[in-house]
Amino acid sequence: MLRRVIVVGASLVVSALVNAIVMAPAHAADAPTTTAATDSTPSTTARVTPGKPTSNGGGPSVSLVVKEIAVGSTVSIRLSDFTAKVLTVTVCGNEGRRGSVDCNVPDAKTVEVPSDSKVFLADFIVTKPPAPCPCIIQAASDRFDEVAVAAFTLLGHPIAPVVDSGKGIIPLQVSIVAEPADDGLWARARTSLAGATWYDVTVILQNTSASVLQGAAIAVEVGRNTEDSIRDVAFPKIDDIGPRGTWRETVRLRLSSPVYGTYVWRATTTAFGLSTTATTTTKNQPTLFVVLAGIFGLAVLTLVVRLTFHLVRRLLRRRKRPAIVSPPLT
Template sequence: MNPAGAVPALATVLATIVLGPSSPTTPPGAEPPTIVVDRARAAPGDRVTVRLDRWPAGTVSIEICGNGGRRGSADCAVQTAVQTYVRPSGTGVTSVTVTAPPVGCPCVVRVTALGGTTSGTVPLAVAGLPEQPVEPVTPAGSSGVARLRVTGVEVIGGRSWPALFGGPAERVLFVTVRNDGVAPAVDPAVAVTLGRGSQPTGFVPPPLLGTLDPGEQRVLRLPITIPAPTAGGYTVRGQVDGADQPARFVVTVTTYPWGLAAIAAVLLGVLVVAELRRARKVPRRPGWTRPREVDPLAGNPSSAGSGGVRGRVR
């Protein structure tokens, strides 16, 4: 057998068995979601193509993780995580750059649905990284868990001139995140989408949160741009991955092209005034003359200049 063709085949076989305890419950007779990578081994800096099938429609996050991805973002290289959109058909494809995770291998490609419970991993051997025993997941609520919570969401802005005329609308999203656990949250991944409807698909480049110590609170500042033409309501949805469970948030943003409405009102006023002026200047119909007025007391006009004096006969 040709060794060059064995690697993709091996990757496909591995991908069909990856969705384990973290995947959703699959109805009887239905096939589970799958993750397929184009290779079984890569080096840091390589780009790996990831294909998804039978996933719920929406945005997913893809990252390289150590420790089998058992502890979520705490095991993953969140700085090189990418997002892609799964189409209503359940398929999606993108590529991710292989980066050394914060912990040793076994390494995996981890896929997590934004705002949902679907997640899964596929093994990926990363050259040059040490192997270590898998560290177990600390049970939720125990002393070793970082528990993230979104305590505030605010959107400011909206005074830009382009937005008044239907152009791109600039906003700034502020998200306050607090670690209510007793363990630090190390570089938790942040995923944000923007668009119309309750499940937006527009990608918003997220900032790095850094390490959030127990009891610490931090405000994330995310500039967002609503693409033109802008009118109506838009949804911003996101989540911050914690070691215990994701902290999610959603907010609605509205923008209206008031400048266009003002211009339309001015033009309508100008047209009305012009029409009124035109109506006043309409010329009289040709051939029409004003009738001559006759004074009944003046008598016959033909005798008025005879100089005679009329008298009364007794």
């Protein structure tokens, strides 16, 4: 019986190793979500790398052949160097400095990027933006990590001085991604045993305005839920982010054992006295730990049953003493 338990246990261990280590890490990450801006004051650490270039050169760009366009006209726009598969093209007034409030979002057009060409043309119907000019045509990816703009004159549309972001509006979008670090089979096995785990945490900030964003700060933390905080994640300082520019930084964090269940990662960025928060979750199911614990429990149970069986059998033997036969009387 004990040999069978050992054989079955070994089979389960091998199966768990294949599933939990070789196939994939026992983690799952949910899509990031972002909350609305709230009043706040800056109070954290951070750092910056140069923002992704826009239509000024070196990166994604959008250009127009005609610079003066009437409302309702169809124009051909030239898009180049986008890596995203789908783009959203829209008309914005006020140079788009206040984000989506300056753009005609309902009449935006979705454009598919061809996989066989870095440069392509797309027809676009120019509509009236909700804000006065200066006007731009903006092309952006779904996550706003690729954005390019082109300025033009919208005939018949009013022109007004540019208004920067005001109270309650923050021209900054934030997203966060947390994934277990890919450090090989031993690291995956340790994670599957609920051991200490290294995570790669990436934060992306997108300046949605057409002006330089200065003085932004970011705070990142991880906890069991949105109200809990286990660790702070230190990010380097954020320098200026250019118009439509992107700031991206990845740091590595070690969570001490036991690592199991759901963890909520929060990134809160602050600018102009306002803050916005993005969250994402990771889940660790320590499969190998559960399997080994089950095998150990089964082995202990088997041992207890066998000892109990032997003890009961010994007691029964003692009670069953042979009968004494008297010699026959003569």
